[in-house]
Each structure stands twice: as C-alpha cells, then as structure tokens.
Amino acid sequence: MGDTPELNNREQWAIQCMDRQLVVLDDLTARADSTAAWLALERQAGSYARHLGTWLAKESIFPGARDRMRAHQVDLAGYAQRARDEVAGVDAEALEAARAGLGIRLAVIGKGGAGKTVTSSTLARLFAQAGRKVLACDLDVNPGLAVSLGMQGDQGGMPEGSIEEHPGSLYGWQLTGDMTPIQVVEKFASAAPDGVRFLGFGKIGPASEGGGTDKSAAKQSVAALVHLMLGIGEPDWDVIADLEAGPTTPFERYHAFSEDVVVVVGPAWRSAMTARRLLPMVEGRRSIVVSNRFRDEPDHPGLAAQFRIPFDPELAEVERQGLAPLDACPGSPAIVALRELASLFLSAAREAAPID
Ligand SMILES: Nc1ncnc2c1ncn2[C@@H]1O[C@H](COP(=O)(O)OP(=O)(O)O)[C@@H](O)[C@H]1O
Ligand SMILES: [Mg+2]
Structure with missing residues (x-):
C-alpha cells in the first residue's frame, strides 16, 4: 500500500x-x-x-x-x-x-414557530410513558426542547468526553471514538421526565446572556449529534429529533437517521412555503403533515394536513411560563391531539417502514 x-x-x-x-x-x-x-x-x-x-x-x-x-x-x-x-x-x-415493533426514528421538521419543539417533547414523553426507551435530541441552535420536556434549560449538552477534535469533521469536532453511539447515550444523555434521555447542543455559554446560544458549543456538537443519532442501531430505542427550522438543515442530512418525519406547518403562509420545500427532501421516508395552531383557517393549498393540532391558548401560556405542557396542561386540546398522534405512532397496526 x-x-x-x-x-x-x-x-x-x-x-x-x-x-x-x-x-x-x-x-x-x-x-x-x-x-x-x-x-x-x-x-x-x-x-x-x-x-x-x-x-x-x-x-x-x-x-x-x-x-x-x-x-x-x-x-x-x-x-x-x-x-x-x-x-x-x-x-x-x-x-x-x-419490524413494526422496532424503535421509532422520528425527525420533526418545519418552520420556526410552527410547533416542532412542543410536538417533539410531548411525543418523546408519551413514548416513554408507554414504556419505551427514548432519546430526544435538540438540533436547533435556538434550543427549547429541554425546557419543553420539563428540564432546566441549561441541561443536556454534549459534555466533555463525548466529543473530540478532528480536523476533517464539520467545524472540527466529532463524536468520541472511545464508545459506540449508544454507549455515549447511556453514559452522557441527561435524564428528562418519564425516563426520556436528552442530548442537545450544549450549555448556554456566557456569550448568551443576551438570550442567544453559545454558538461554539453548538458547532462543536452538531456533527457529533448527527452521527450519534445515525449510529443508534438498538432495536428497542426510539430516537426523536427536533430539527432546526428551514430547508437548509435537512439538506445537510441532519435527518439521515430518520424513518419517519413529521412536518409541522402553522397557519402562516411562510410556514407552508417551508413545508413545501421540505417535503421533497424527505422522500422515501414515511412523512406526515401535521397542521398546528390552526383556528378555523383552511389547509394551505396543496398541503393537506393528515393530522391536526388545534390552537390552544392554555398551551401557549404554560409554554410562556417555561413549563412542560404535558405536566402543566395535560388535558388541553393540543395535548389531547398530541396523545392521538403518539398513539398513531405506537399503534401495532402501524405499517413497517420500507427498506431501501
Ligand atoms: N397548538 C398551539 N396553540 C397555541 N400555541 C402554540 C401551539 N403550538 C405551539 N404553540 C406556541 O407557539 C410557539 C412556537 O412553538 P414551538 O413548539 O416552540 O415551535 P418551533 O419549535 O417549531 O419553533 C411557542 O410559544 C408555543 O407555545
Ligand atoms: Mg423549536
């Protein structure tokens, strides 16, 4: 050689x-x-x-x-x-x-504000309540999944020891090679309510006191998280990712791990525009269009929702207070709808995912 x-x-x-x-x-x-x-x-x-x-x-x-x-x-x-x-x-x-019983691999995508975070967090907890092992990942540089799950906002980054430098990787960092991805989860993922395990982009650094995110932590973690999700092959783990809004992210294959995709679309036309751009990128996966926060607006043209989560002022209010909706308003209309969405995913009648 x-x-x-x-x-x-x-x-x-x-x-x-x-x-x-x-x-x-x-x-x-x-x-x-x-x-x-x-x-x-x-x-x-x-x-x-x-x-x-x-x-x-x-x-x-x-x-x-x-x-x-x-x-x-x-x-x-x-x-x-x-x-x-x-x-x-x-x-x-x-x-x-x-095959139908294999752990769920779910990417939640859509425009910012559509309702991705509340959808991801609530599904993750409902899956865990059903007795499943669940990893929830926040891949949004504007993090929110931890709080929505019911954790402290600054918990759950990729800690020291879980990532390492490599000059050829995206932003120069990657997942540690000392452990397999599932071992990294078992060792490092934070514990969220109901036994959900959580990983995100990292601690909100000092630079964020104005309300932003520590961008360097996010950059160090992104390649690691993407490969971690892709590398979890365990039959009995569900993996749910709350993906950064917009079409660029899935294009970079952050959703490579997924078999199921929830495209969340809000009533604003821009939200529909994003969803239309995203759908072709998730071809070959089982995708479901979920409309959220609609009052009595009709579906967006050419974008029929297969599932609806109604506008829910109570949910908006508890979220504003930084509470987990599943705990703070468990019977509110949006949470009731999300329970139905969860049972759809959990139903035994669910068809097995297509194999490539
Ligand atoms: N069904 C709903 N009814 C009312 N408010 C909602 C609903 N779903 C989400 N919201 C609110 O809309 C905002 C955006 O939701 P979020 O899940 O953070 O969206 P994304 O993660 O897509 O940016 C949050 O303030 C949330 O509380
Ligand atoms: Mg969000």
Whole structure:
C-alpha cells in the first residue's frame, strides 16, 4: 500500500466514519439474539447505506475515499444480507410484527414557530410513558426542547468526553471514538421526565446572556449529534429529533437517521412555503403533515394536513411560563391531539417502514 496517495483531512474523516460504522454493525451482530435484533441490524446497515448514497451522489466529495466508499457499500449490503439470512426461517407475519415493533426514528421538521419543539417533547414523553426507551435530541441552535420536556434549560449538552477534535469533521469536532453511539447515550444523555434521555447542543455559554446560544458549543456538537443519532442501531430505542427550522438543515442530512418525519406547518403562509420545500427532501421516508395552531383557517393549498393540532391558548401560556405542557396542561386540546398522534405512532397496526 506504499503508493496510496495522501488523503486529506476530510477524506481521512470519511474513512474513520466508515470504520466506526463497522464497529457499530459488528457490535449489533455480536449482540443479536432475536428476530427484532437482526431486523435492527438490517435497518442500521440500510441507514448507513442511505447516508453513504448521499456522499456517493456527489462526485466532488472525498475523491480520495471513493474506492473505500464503494467497498463500504458492499460491506453494508453484506451485513443486511447476513441479517436477512438469520431471519429467513421466520414466517412473514412474525417478521412484519417484529419490524413494526422496532424503535421509532422520528425527525420533526418545519418552520420556526410552527410547533416542532412542543410536538417533539410531548411525543418523546408519551413514548416513554408507554414504556419505551427514548432519546430526544435538540438540533436547533435556538434550543427549547429541554425546557419543553420539563428540564432546566441549561441541561443536556454534549459534555466533555463525548466529543473530540478532528480536523476533517464539520467545524472540527466529532463524536468520541472511545464508545459506540449508544454507549455515549447511556453514559452522557441527561435524564428528562418519564425516563426520556436528552442530548442537545450544549450549555448556554456566557456569550448568551443576551438570550442567544453559545454558538461554539453548538458547532462543536452538531456533527457529533448527527452521527450519534445515525449510529443508534438498538432495536428497542426510539430516537426523536427536533430539527432546526428551514430547508437548509435537512439538506445537510441532519435527518439521515430518520424513518419517519413529521412536518409541522402553522397557519402562516411562510410556514407552508417551508413545508413545501421540505417535503421533497424527505422522500422515501414515511412523512406526515401535521397542521398546528390552526383556528378555523383552511389547509394551505396543496398541503393537506393528515393530522391536526388545534390552537390552544392554555398551551401557549404554560409554554410562556417555561413549563412542560404535558405536566402543566395535560388535558388541553393540543395535548389531547398530541396523545392521538403518539398513539398513531405506537399503534401495532402501524405499517413497517420500507427498506431501501
Ligand atoms: N397548538 C398551539 N396553540 C397555541 N400555541 C402554540 C401551539 N403550538 C405551539 N404553540 C406556541 O407557539 C410557539 C412556537 O412553538 P414551538 O413548539 O416552540 O415551535 P418551533 O419549535 O417549531 O419553533 C411557542 O410559544 C408555543 O407555545
Ligand atoms: Mg423549536
């Protein structure tokens, strides 16, 4: 291998990412002891393959790592095949049931103010109340998920020890390589009510006394959080992310981890404009358009809501006070609707996610 061309930082980082994916897949393989666990392995290999596809689709990205990427694609297909072989004897019905029972991978997107945070936090807690293991992640640089979950606002950043520097990573930081993503969650995620675990962009630093966010903490954490969510292959964990508003974020593949997408749309036309731009970007996933805060306004043209959360002044008031709506107004109309949305996700009748 003496004539291997020098790889730049970005290429080295990409190769390290692929190496780490293999560690996760080997770990899942070693621990696989049920149909659900094998299906989780298949799903995880599929998520990585989808993410890899976005790298391969761009000729200009990491040219020196492209051979490795193609080899990685073959490796990923091998893990998926191994998993399918393991469950080959299981009958179709049991297979479908196991697939439908896998942990939920949900990205909540939409324009700022649409209601993403209240939707994410309430679903996360309701899933946990149903006995599930839930990781809730705040990927919005204007954080709010922790408070909406019922935590102190400054809790739940990516702490020291969970991230490390790498010159090739986005903003120069990445998830630590000392642990697998699920181990990072188990060790570092903050405890939120109902047993929800929480991770976000970090402590609000001194720079934020005017009300902003510590941008450097956010930048150090973003790549780590994105890869952490993508790397959780456990069959029994739900992962919910509250994504920064607007179309740029999903375009950067922050939602690469997700199988389900909730697009929250408010009554303002700008909110509809954002939602329309976002929908094509989440093609191939199960997406549901949720209208929120509507009074008696009609649906936006061409954007029929599949689910409705009504305008709810009580919810707005408890949120203004910094309380978790699920605790402070558990019977208010918006929370009642969110309970229905949660049962939709939890219902056994829910179809299994498509596999790529
Ligand atoms: N159904 C609703 N009725 C009334 N107010 C709402 C409703 N949903 C959200 N809000 C309020 O609207 C604001 C934006 O909600 P939030 O969940 O923070 O949106 P996003 O995270 O998309 O920016 C908050 O002040 C919240 O309390
Ligand atoms: Mg928000």
